Amino acid sequence: MSPLPPSDRIRHDATLIIGAGPAGLAVAASLRQQGLPFTLLEQSGHVGDSWRRHYERLHLHTDKAHSALPFQPWPASAPRYPSRQQVVDYLQAYADAFEIHPRFHQTVQQARRLPDGSWAVTTSDAHYRAHHLVVATGINHEPHRPRWPGQDGFSGPVVHSAEYRSGAAYAGQRVLVVGLGNSGGEIAIDLWEQGAQPALAVRSPVNVIPREVMGTPFLTVGILQQGLPAGLADALNAPATRLLVGDLTRYGLRRPSLGPVAQIRQEGKVPFIDIGTVGLIKRGLVTVHPGIERFTRDGVIFTDGQNQRFDAVVLATGYRSRVGEWLEGAAGFLPDKTVPGAQGQAQLPAGLHLCGFYVSPTGMLREIGIEATQIAQAIARSPMARAAQA
Numbered sequence: 001m002s003p004l005p006p007s008d009r010i011r012h013d014a015t016l017i018i019g020a021g022p023a024g025l026a027v028a029a030s031l032r033q034q035g036l037p038f039t040l041l042e043q044s045g046h047v048g049d050s051w052r053r054h055y056e057r058l059h060l061h062t063d064k065a066h067s068a069l070p071f072q073p074w075p076a077s078a079p080r081y082p083s084r085q086q087v088v089d090y091l092q093a094y095a096d097a098f099e100i101h102p103r104f105h106q107t108v109q110q111a112r113r114l115p116d117g118s119w120a121v122t123t124s125d126a127h128y129r130a131h132h133l134v135v136a137t138g139i140n141h142e143p144h145r146p147r148w149p150g151q152d153g154f155s156g157p158v159v160h161s162a163e164y165r166s167g168a169a170y171a172g173q174r175v176l177v178v179g180l181g182n183s184g185g186e187i188a189i190d191l192w193e194q195g196a197q198p199a200l201a202v203r204s205p206v207n208v209i210p211r212e213v214m215g216t217p218f219l220t221v222g223i224l225q226q227g228l229p230a231g232l233a234d235a236l237n238a239p240a241t242r243l244l245v246g247d248l249t250r251y252g253l254r255r256p257s258l259g260p261v262a263q264i265r266q267e268g269k270v271p272f273i274d275i276g277t278v279g280l281i282k283r284g285l286v287t288v289h290p291g292i293e294r295f296t297r298d299g300v301i302f303t304d305g306q307n308q309r310f311d312a313v314v315l316a317t318g319y320r321s322r323v324g325e326w327l328e329g330a331a332g333f334l335p336d337k338t339v340p341g342a343q344g345q346a347q348l349p350a351g352l353h354l355c356g357f358y359v360s361p362t363g364m365l366r367e368i369g370i371e372a373t374q375i376a377q378a379i380a381r382s383p384m385a386r387a388a389q390a
Contacts, residue, residue, distance in 0.1 A: 164314050
């Protein structure tokens with residue numbers, strides 16, 4: 001444990017927020033509305049930095065009506081499913097509207113609770129003390145890069161979706177996308193649209209749901225059903241899914257034993273929201289393979305023994321949180337991502353709040369807004385905040 005620096009080198013803050021993505025901005029705006037001071041730290045040089053670095057084709061898979069942050073709806077001119085750049089512009093406009101000015105280029109190295117109940121945070125060039133610490137870095141921070149035998153001998157590039165920008169760079173090439181989450185499915189579409197020959201490697205069973213049902217966003221259905229038992233919600237949704245998605249087992253996609261809602265609530269795993277990938281699969285324009293056994297010099301051998309040639313591989317294998325590397329004791333109280341925000345944070349140490357860690361059946365951005373409001377209200381009720389406002 002590092003000793004504390006001299007007191008004259010410590011910045012004192014009522015609330016310290018880590019991360020200037022959607023979660024951090026939502027908490028900051030909610031505190032601003034409560035008239036409470038805060039300092040927001042961001043390791044990059046921009047708000048919403050991860051959105052700025054995503055692939056070009058990316059759009060929200062949830063509709064704008066349910067994807068706005070607190071106090072600022074999406075502009076009427078925005079499409080139902082905004083693009084990556086529109087999300088970037090929205091987040092910047094949000095920060096400007098609420099006069100949120102993060103301290104940029106602040107990489108947190110350590111955060112720990114002191115005996116007096118305050119929080120000590122050390123960054124790359126400063127020391128902070130705060131009554132409240134809000135960790136808003138979320139669960140999608142560091143790319144998860146699995147490795148396979150023979151990978152180093154593969155002659156083509158192996159990139160993570162975090163580095164992928166556009167299918168234009170792969171025109172005319174055979175490209176394997178590993179993983180069928182929402183990013184993997186959209187990257188497969190992008191590759192096909194840009195003239196590549198995409199294929200998918202899907203190791204595990206996956207729930208597939210339509211983005212809309214008769215013109216209504218599936219997320220709206222989820223919100224209406226959020227009070228129902230998971231089994232009942234899945235049973236009610238099954239006919240629409242069978243009609244709009246169909247049985248995909250003959251195309252190589254297995255269905256898990258749990259339905260979409262049950263899987264989110266029990267395992268924290270979101271379903272794949274189809275925005276056109278299923279149609280390409282059914283038309284034979286995107287082929288589906290099982291998991292990778294090993295790489296060869298010019299391709300991949302799959303777990304079913306097939307040997308296929310590929311020019312490039314894109315890992316759509318998700319991300320991991322790095323909070324445990326710098327937040328002391330994190331392993332003991334990081335929230336259960338299958339438990340809603342207020343309940344999932346019930347065991348947190350006093351003064352610690354986390355936003356953006358819960359995987360919600362009703363959409364991540366919507367859940368972030370709810371959590372941010374709850375966090376600001378909790379801070380406003382704290383003895384230190386009441387004393388400052390007295």
